[in-house]
Amino acid sequence: MKIVSYETFIVPPRWCFLKLETDTGLVGWGEPVLEGRAHTVQAAVDELMDYVIGKDPRDIEDLWNVLYRASFYRGGPIMMSALSGIDQALWDIKGKDLGVPVYxxxxxxxxxxxxxxxxxxxxxxxxxxxxxxxxxxxxxxxxxxxxxxxxxxxxxxxxxxxxxxxxxxxxxxxxxxxxxxxxxxxxxxxxxxxxxxxxxxxxxxxxxxxxxxxxxxxxxxxxxxxxxxxxxxxxxxxxxxxxxxxxxxxxxxxxxxxxxxxxxxxxxxxxxxxxxxxxxxxxxxxxxxxxxxxxxxxxxxxxxxxxxxxxxxxxxxxxxxxxxxxxxxxxxxxxxxxxxxxxxxxxxxxDIDEDYLREMAKVGHRWRNPVWRNKDGSFAEW
Known part of the structure; x- marks a missing residue:
């Protein structure tokens, strides 16, 4: 089994979905997103997929290590959120392939x-x-x-x-x-x-x-x-x-x-x-x-x-x-x-409602958390 294609969908209220497809027809879903930086994570997923396309989705531990360790700069909210969504989709595929829940x-x-x-x-x-x-x-x-x-x-x-x-x-x-x-x-x-x-x-x-x-x-x-x-x-x-x-x-x-x-x-x-x-x-x-x-x-x-x-x-x-x-x-x-x-x-x-998902992807989102101020005008944590 090989991963052959992927799509990402930025949808309201502030989410991003990932669809991974295999050459056997099995599909896995993930949510690679960071609230307020969904488009940045979407771009990171696109970059990380260079390491995923053509690989066997069942080799999750190896793929995780490659996605994390093959970059000189590791960790952080953007890269790890992108990796998270890919990982979720890989487990979804593996569970479907074997006919059992991930747990x-x-x-x-x-x-x-x-x-x-x-x-x-x-x-x-x-x-x-x-x-x-x-x-x-x-x-x-x-x-x-x-x-x-x-x-x-x-x-x-x-x-x-x-x-x-x-x-x-x-x-x-x-x-x-x-x-x-x-x-x-x-x-x-x-x-x-x-x-x-x-x-x-x-x-x-x-x-x-x-x-x-x-x-x-x-x-x-x-x-x-x-x-x-x-x-x-x-x-x-x-x-x-x-x-x-x-x-x-x-x-x-x-x-x-x-x-x-x-x-x-x-x-x-x-x-x-x-x-x-x-x-x-x-x-x-x-x-x-x-x-x-x-x-x-x-x-x-x-x-x-x-x-x-x-x-x-x-x-x-x-x-x-x-x-x-x-x-x-x-x-x-x-x-x-x-x-x-x-x-x-x-x-x-x-079971993702893909028709609804695609309709909502046309709407998209650009969610940002609010910026708050103290009484004196200084920045306040949200």
């Missing part, structure tokens, strides 16, 4: 389903109590919300109070065991992160996400001392070597590699195993489409330390083009009592 090729499942959470509140968190109650009524046992708006290096305590009020509103609208993930989104600098960790502890969050930017990960263990709250991070990390340094420094309790940014299924399976050796949980990052979500669940299925899965069905970014709009077999993601059952189809199990 069966990774050692077989160690669970029947994975707990999931649903996003509420938007970029500037609002109306979180109502939305949390709605998610609970849909069966979700956990939600995630942005904690703050802009925060300067040292900021007003009124903003701290606003975070506490929002989280308390969610707790009051749900119940004591509702999982509440609070995403600091890298918006919080060290001084305010210490304050928020201390103040949030009595509200018993499920985790605090990205309390610091990746460039300050050496201080995570310091922030962790201020509140007995699990710390999650890792969506802006791209290889096992990035995670190795993070795990060795300590302070993190949950890692969140993105299957469309951190080297795909091949690499994230290795990252998950490495985290298990440090007694650290796995919760893959996935505010993306159906191929990325299925790729995450395939790894969740075989990783004992996987605890919860992000999914973006109905997230505020997806208005008009949601996750399930791009698939024919919408039952592939079955949610029951807050858990997502494992896909049963061969490969990634996702």
């Amino acid at each position: 069966q090729l990774l050692g077989g499942k160690c669970r029947d389903s994975i707990r999931t959470y649903s996003w509420i509140g938007g970029d500037r968190p609002d109306d979180v109590a109502r939305m949390a109650k709605e998610r609970m009524e849909l069966g979700f046992t956990a939600i995630k919300m942005n904690g703050t708006e802009e925060l300067n290096y040292i900021d007003d305590y009124s903003k701290v109070d606003a975070v506490l009020e929002r989280v308390q509103a969610v707790r009051d609208a749900t119940h004591k065991d509702m999982g509440i993930g609070i995403d600091f989104h890298g918006r919080v600098h060290k001084g305010m992160a210490k304050v928020l960790m201390r103040e949030l502890e009595p509200l018993r969050p499920m985790f605090v996400e990205e309390p610091l930017l990746p460039e300050h990960f050496d201080a995570i263990h310091e922030v962790a001392k201020y509140g007995a709250i699990p710390i999650a991070t890792g969506e802006r990390m791209f290889t096992r070597w990035d995670f190795k340094t993070l795990l060795q420094r300590g302070g993190v309790d949950i890692i969140q590699p993105d299957l469309s940014h951190a080297g795909g299924i091949t690499e994230v399976k290795k990252i998950a195993s490495m985290a298990e050796a440090f007694d650290v949980a796995l919760a893959p990052h996935c505010p993306l489409g159906p191929v990325a979500l299925s790729s995450c669940v395939q790894v969740d299925a075989v990783a004992l330390n996987a605890v919860i899965q992000e999914q973006s069905i109905g997230i505020h970014y997806n208005q008009g083009c949601d996750v399930l709009d791009y698939v024919k077999n919408k039952e592939v993601f079955t949610f029951k009592e807050g858990y997502c059952e494992l896909p049963q189809g061969p490969g990634l199990g996702v």
Whole structure:
């Protein structure tokens, strides 16, 4: 079997799909994308395909090593996102060729389903109590919300109070065991992160996400001392070597590699195993489409330390083009009592609606994250 052709499709709301075709007629799908830089990743895929066309798609480990190591300059968000989408498509082909879900090729499942959470509140968190109650009524046992708006290096305590009020509103609208993930989104600098960790502890969050930017990960263990709250991070990390340094420094309790940014299924399976050796949980990052979500669940299925899965069905970014709009077999993601059952189809199990995909590719997108400012006009992290 040989790979003979490929196509990429940039589609709303902010995604890119890859179609790999073989000389046997088997097709594999991937999502090589970096939010806000989709066209750049698309170009990187085009360059990397020089190493893929004509090769046997079943030799995934060798292809991964060539795609990563054959370049003098390695890693980083663009190249690793391109590699991730290719890797997903290769696993999709291999699973289809053998007639089994990808997780069966990774050692077989160690669970029947994975707990999931649903996003509420938007970029500037609002109306979180109502939305949390709605998610609970849909069966979700956990939600995630942005904690703050802009925060300067040292900021007003009124903003701290606003975070506490929002989280308390969610707790009051749900119940004591509702999982509440609070995403600091890298918006919080060290001084305010210490304050928020201390103040949030009595509200018993499920985790605090990205309390610091990746460039300050050496201080995570310091922030962790201020509140007995699990710390999650890792969506802006791209290889096992990035995670190795993070795990060795300590302070993190949950890692969140993105299957469309951190080297795909091949690499994230290795990252998950490495985290298990440090007694650290796995919760893959996935505010993306159906191929990325299925790729995450395939790894969740075989990783004992996987605890919860992000999914973006109905997230505020997806208005008009949601996750399930791009698939024919919408039952592939079955949610029951807050858990997502494992896909049963061969490969990634996702039957892409190619007609719809091609129509949406005519629309395309040029999504950019907002640029925020503090009151004094200085740049604020989004």
